[in-house]
Amino acid sequence: MNRAQPAPAAESGDRRTQLVAAARHLLEAEGRDAVTIRRLGAAVGIRGPSIYKHVPDKAAIEDALTLTGFIEQAEALECVPATFSALARAYRTWALSHPHMHRLLNDRPLDRSALPPGLEDRAGAPLVVACGGDLALARAAWATIKGLVDLEIAARFPPGADIDAAYGAAARAYQGAGAAP
Amino acid sequence: MNRAQPAPAAESGDRRTQLVAAARHLLEAEGRDAVTIRRLGAAVGIRGPSIYKHVPDKAAIEDALTLTGFIEQAEALECVPATFSALARAYRTWALSHPHMHRLLNDRPLDRSALPPGLEDRAGAPLVVACGGDLALARAAWATIKGLVDLEIAARFPPGADIDAAYGAAARAYQGAGAAP
DNA sequence: ATGGTGGGGCTACCAGCGTTAGCCACAGCC
DNA sequence: GGCTGTGGCTAACGCTGGTAGCCCCACCAT
Incomplete structure (x- = not known):
């Protein structure tokens, strides 16, 4: 028309x-x-x-969105020193300023085939470096940081909880286990 | 009637x-x-x-479901020794055998007013004990365990990753920071 | 110049979602 | 015997993701 x-x-x-x-x-x-x-x-x-x-369908758009999200997240982590505290701070800052994107990245099961190969390793690399190459420790640290952020975004900490102190305690624990502080 | x-x-x-x-x-x-x-x-x-x-609406049913989920989860944690490893294992076992319930409990923002007062503290108490009363450390440990479980349920670990090793590394880290092993 | 082809719009429509409105049958009470 | 409250029902609304089929127009080859 x-x-x-x-x-x-x-x-x-x-x-x-x-x-x-x-x-x-x-x-x-x-x-x-x-x-x-x-x-x-x-x-x-x-x-x-x-x-x-x-x-083809809505999922394709969400997949594309997911891809850009992962890339931006990886970039946010690549420009800080490879230490637990710095990476945790950078991840937290990024996630809190893109909370919906963060949920999109984490709430749906990951379709690994829709991601370019290597991106996953690239996103995880800084933490592995911070953990001196200890993969198991890096995965635990990854879970910790993501868990802290999830809890904060979902308002699961009681009101008034000292969230910074929780990050500090985590940093001390991983530092003691061999991670760069 | x-x-x-x-x-x-x-x-x-x-x-x-x-x-x-x-x-x-x-x-x-x-x-x-x-x-x-x-x-x-x-x-x-x-x-x-x-x-x-x-x-009144569907959310009321989900709230009731959430309540039973939290209670069962708390019960699952109350009958194991108050150590990081035991609590992590119990939490992981419970979550992996009720993955959809676990997602329901964690994916939606928590409406604290729909929960009976005290339940939240009760659910968190064992970990606080395991951390010798250190609240910040307990919150970090909580985030770690939840994070590890979330990653496992969402299939975010690369295929073949040694998940048990990640739990082990976390246990060592928190043990070093003062938690009961 | 003409005709074919296909890309990219459109409307109409489908099944399913949560939810509301309004009707009706029946139990119990006065 | 009638009134009322409870708890069913159907119809319908507006939304969702997605499909079918039509049609205009740009482009290309003859």
Whole structure:
């Protein structure tokens, strides 16, 4: 009907990219439930079902979102010193400023095949370095940091709890076990 | 009030209890998405909308479910020695045998007002004991155990990872920091 | 210049979700 | 005997992800 112009709006990259960007905005601004096929369509100026001309299903958009999230998270960890405290602080800061993204990354089971090979190792590398190459210790430290952040985001610490002190206690424990402080 | 007369087949307690029990079965057997108003109705022999004669909304059922989950989890931790390793093992065993319940307990923000006062402290007490009363250390240990379990349930460890070794490394770290081994 | 092809929109629609409105049958009480 | 409250029911609403089928238009080959 009204689609006579070849260039509808100003610069628009390919639709798929636009959709992922729109999904990102919706996710960060209003949470996962707000990322809806019809709202995504509205955000890029099309009608909902037309989305399926560019993407097989909603999961594909979430997968793309997940990918960018993992990359950004890895980048946030790569530019701090490889010590437990610094990595914990960087992870916590990143997660608390992108809580919905953090939930998206952690709440759904990981489809490893949708991730480029190596990304997982890259994201985990700084902590392995901080743990002097001890993989088991690094995994425990990873679980600790993620657990602390999850508990904080989910408001599971009692009101008034000294969260910094919990991070400090964890840092002391892992330092004693051989991690760089 | 019609007691015992029109129930065709099943004798049972009040509907609300029945509904929560049915929700429990659905959750454990098929996961959270299977817990649906209409399916809950079918499970107790009524028609979906009739559920709202017994319960204000679906969240109330999930809250009741959450409550029983927390109680059972606390019980699972109370009958083992107050050491990091024993508590971690007990928590892991409980969570891995009720993975959907575990997700329900952890994925939604905690509505503290729906929990009886004291339950939270009761659930956390064994770990505080194991940490010699050091609250900060206990919270870090709590995050570690929960984090390890979350990662395992979400299949976030690379295939072939030695998960037991990660628990062992955590145990050593917290032991070194003053927790009972 | 003409015709074929296909990309990318659209509307209509489906089943299922939580939830509401309104109707009705029956038990128990006055 | 009638009133009322309880607890069923069906119909329906607005939302969800997703499918079917139509149609316009750009492009390309003849």
